[in-house]
Amino acid sequence: MASGDSKVYRASTTAPVNIAVVKYWGKRDSKLNLPTNSSLSVTLSQSDLRTLTTASCSASYATSPETSSDSLLLNGKPEDVTGARTQACFRELRRRRAALEAADSSLPKLSTFPLRLVSENNFPTAAGLASSAAGFAALVRAVADLYELPDSPAELSLIARQGSGSACRSLFGGYVAWREGKAEDGSDSMADQVAEAAHWPDMRALVLVASAAKKGVSSTSGMQQTVATSGLFKERIATVVPQNMARMEKAIQERDFEAFAEVTMRDSNSFHATCADTYPPIFYMNDVSRAAVRAVEAINAKAGRTVAAYTFDAGPNAVVYYLEKDSEPVVGTFNHVLGEVEGWKKEVLAGLKPTMSLDEGVAALLKSGISRVIMTGVGEGPQKTEEHLL
């Protein structure tokens, strides 16, 4: 109920992007966004990639047509918040705030005010970097902070999951698992932190952004086509992913890069294989992506050990994981071919001598197909900030 209070309440947060090393692909329940398998991701550093979201609410919003309904402005453009996913997040967050208000009548009735959210990414949407994960994590975190909810990040991940499955993993920093859960109502399908960023300080990621790639099949639609039509998919969820999850957690705990890398590459291959086995087939990787695979293989062969791991999401961009001490073979080799594109960090390049050349055909594909790179590392979960967008 309107209290005559025209105060504008607000809370801002930044939230990270995460890149899965054991992929989420397939829902067992579309409405609740419950997955067919567990997944595990690396949270990327917010210095390089982050969503900043300010969540605000006010009784006064109700009095003006532009703000009387919930709204979200993303990178300056109004977003549709009427969809089931965003509504599920708002509804659940409001429910928890309303419970606090019912228990303490002195609390302002924020749950009853329209919400006005403003959000900005510090990376281009055209980079195809799964900004919905960062976006929904920021939305949930910001509104939770606005509402002063006592819920843990794990409990908030339950809500973020309903906005966008992989968003639940962006509620934490470092290395994050999304446990598939068993409950029909999804009350145990949530994220937890496997290890914090500082656990493995040398981990780095190099993103190779494929230029102007046409948007492929949406993840939500694609994964359900895979569930429905891929004859090989059953084996992935029954056997391959559970094994990969166990191996990946162990590799992270032990800081075993060779094991981390092998599981990362094999899980990416497995995921894309089930996409290719879908009917009609889904092809997210293109010849440029495959050139990146060959480049990583060549770098590892030259080094005589595994120093780089590729992984691909639902798009042609390559994310290459490596350790800082192996910057020369990894960054050096890619920089030798892609030195002209934006994104290289001069301070990292200084002193790196390229130690090898890539196959001509591979180099040509990379040169023609990669429009920019992003050099980053592993970072923290959502961070409260006083930088407000309204």
Add this chain to the structure above:
Amino acid sequence: MASGDSKVYRASTTAPVNIAVVKYWGKRDSKLNLPTNSSLSVTLSQSDLRTLTTASCSASYATSPETSSDSLLLNGKPEDVTGARTQACFRELRRRRAALEAADSSLPKLSTFPLRLVSENNFPTAAGLASSAAGFAALVRAVADLYELPDSPAELSLIARQGSGSACRSLFGGYVAWREGKAEDGSDSMADQVAEAAHWPDMRALVLVASAAKKGVSSTSGMQQTVATSGLFKERIATVVPQNMARMEKAIQERDFEAFAEVTMRDSNSFHATCADTYPPIFYMNDVSRAAVRAVEAINAKAGRTVAAYTFDAGPNAVVYYLEKDSEPVVGTFNHVLGEVEGWKKEVLAGLKPTMSLDEGVAALLKSGISRVIMTGVGEGPQKTEEHLL
């Protein structure tokens, strides 16, 4: 034993190429070339694609260094016949001839003479059209004819299988299955005819040959990498292929093109998915191949029913199956984009009006990547001929 007989015995045969619609990929026994699963192929017309082989032997060959060892000249170049595969074929054929000679002493002892084979393909090797199947089928058939063996084509397929697995299917025309068999010694792993070519007279095939594509991983090596490393492969051999074999045989028996097409496309996708799931991943299809997939999907969508089916072997070439009555949407659409390349049959094109345009990107990829086409149909098994190459 040399009999002083300087007569040159010879027999010539032509043998066809076959393109699998349920793929062979994976050996359960490398030495005997026993597969992990059954497979089924369409024998293409020899008017368009064939190997001609003349097998000869003579006591007089033993007296000259150039001919005293078995030899094979393929398209004018000497081939290595000392490898285990070719030796297995020669050994088995000689064994059967020797048995005839032991039972009838009047027979010339052909099994003891050096063999001299000359072989020619009427299609370019660069077309990447699995000429080893036609080649080994011709070799086995020609030597069997030379030796006047009474063995059936099915029994001869057992021998051809040891030369090159898929060669066993080229011992028959029409629609041919290679039953995986159960016996450890491979005595029941052989081919049989599912239906003759005349059973379905309207079936056609259009091969889109990708230009100058670099040769990928060899089939023999690749399939064993898949067996060893693909987590999804188990499901393919346990469930997917058996189902596909049953559905395919039914579709052929009933001349049900929609079912034939769906199984063909899905099995090709499944096979390539297990290649992508191999570690390191094997990529036989490229962006041009995928453009062909999209083109077929667009043609089917426009027609409102399935009029074309794609399939890909261990390389980027597309083979598109269709029925003669649907030449306009299928041949017409591809000809509209690829009219400049060689291989179109003018008599088929006459009167075809292109009914649709393909997506710009798809058309551009096809134009840039397809160097020739081959229009063909379904044909017969090996044919005796008096056309001798020596």
